[in-house]
Amino acid sequence: MALSVFLSSSSSKRKHILKFLDAEKDISVLKGTLKPGDIIHYVFDRDSTMNVSQNLYALLPRTSPLKGKHYRTCAIVGNSGILLNSGCGKEIDAHSFVIRCNLAPVQEYIHDVGMKTDLVTMNPSVIQRAFEDLVNDTWREKLLQRLHSLNGSILWIPAFMAKGGKERVEWVNELILKHHINVRTAYPSLRLLHAVRGYWLTNKVYIKRPTTGLLMYTLATRFCNQIYLYGFWPFPQGPDQSPVKYHYYDSLKYGYMSQTSPHTMPLEFKALKLLHLQGALKLTVGPCN
Numbered sequence: 001m002a003l004s005v006f007l008s009s010s011s012s013k014r015k016h017i018l019k020f021l022d023a024e025k026d027i028s029v030l031k032g033t034l035k036p037g038d039i040i041h042y043v044f045d046r047d048s049t050m051n052v053s054q055n056l057y058a059l060l061p062r063t064s065p066l067k068g069k070h071y072r073t074c075a076i077v078g079n080s081g082i083l084l085n086s087g088c089g090k091e092i093d094a095h096s097f098v099i100r101c102n103l104a105p106v107q108e109y110i111h112d113v114g115m116k117t118d119l120v121t122m123n124p125s126v127i128q129r130a131f132e133d134l135v136n137d138t139w140r141e142k143l144l145q146r147l148h149s150l151n152g153s154i155l156w157i158p159a160f161m162a163k164g165g166k167e168r169v170e171w172v173n174e175l176i177l178k179h180h181i182n183v184r185t186a187y188p189s190l191r192l193l194h195a196v197r198g199y200w201l202t203n204k205v206y207i208k209r210p211t212t213g214l215l216m217y218t219l220a221t222r223f224c225n226q227i228y229l230y231g232f233w234p235f236p237q238g239p240d241q242s243p244v245k246y247h248y249y250d251s252l253k254y255g256y257m258s259q260t261s262p263h264t265m266p267l268e269f270k271a272l273k274l275l276h277l278q279g280a281l282k283l284t285v286g287p288c289n
């Protein structure tokens with residue numbers, strides 16, 4: 001696809017998203033707007049609340065980690081098994097800004113997923129799923145190593161989204177402070193969800209609970225000229241009908257297919273594919289050259 005088409009089409013889509021989203025503001029709550037002890041209602045569970053702890057307050061950014069930032073090309077790396085044997089690592093690492101999801105491991109998969117990480121998300125449930133709720137020193141050490149490897153990146157923790165993750169967020173906050181881990185923490189507010197939902201609703205895509213990948217894509221439209229998606233493939237069979245793991249790095253199953261799952265990944269995928277066909281983003285679902 002000619003680059004000019006890619007860019008012009010992207011910028012008209014961008015203008016539309018601009019009305020809803022302000023990446024600088026929406027990426028995180030800032031220190032000035034909260035104080036320790038403040039009560040926050042969870043975004044998805046409005047009847048449940050949490051208190052802003054001293055540690056959480058200490059880690060709120062004073063200024064937005066995206067302040068004044070703009071990048072030529074961004075990669076958003078989803079966690080689908082479609083990445084395995086893709087050889088996309090080098091291509092991903094060549095982008096100016098690389099976003100990854102849920103502290104997904106990179107070290108053992110460098111050839112396929114690369115390692116450059118400018119922003120990585122962490123749903124609180126990851127601490128349970130990938131780090132055994134830090135039951136012993138081995139798991140604690142494993143998480144510590146992963147956090148140390150982030151080396152100055154933005155660690156984006158949706159702490160205010162759903163109830164049930166409070167302790168996990170607190171454990172991570174405590175580790176970061178105690179071990180002086182070099183990350184720039186960000187904690188998104190309700191504004192982001194409203195903005196993302198609003199944007200997709202006006203495009204007639206009814207998203208109850210956007211996935212991390214869709215949140216990142218929508219946010220990235222505000223600070224990236226060109227957006228490339230890798231690892232987005234919410235189907236158990238690949239384009240060539242071969243089996244595809246749900247995640248490239250673990251044995252999680254395709255749970256989102258169930259009626260109770262809040263995510264609607266195939267619907268999101270359809271919307272992203274349409275944007276790909278219109279030239280507003282580039283979706284890679286096969287091997288990289």
Ligand code: CDP
Nearest residue numbers: 078079080101102211212213232233234246
């Ligand atoms: O936090 P969440 O459960 O949404 O994400 P994840 O399973 O850690 O994967 C990160 C992102 O990759 C998802 O939010 C999806 O956007 C995308 N993904 C996909 O498109 N297909 C898959 N099989 C798995 C993830």
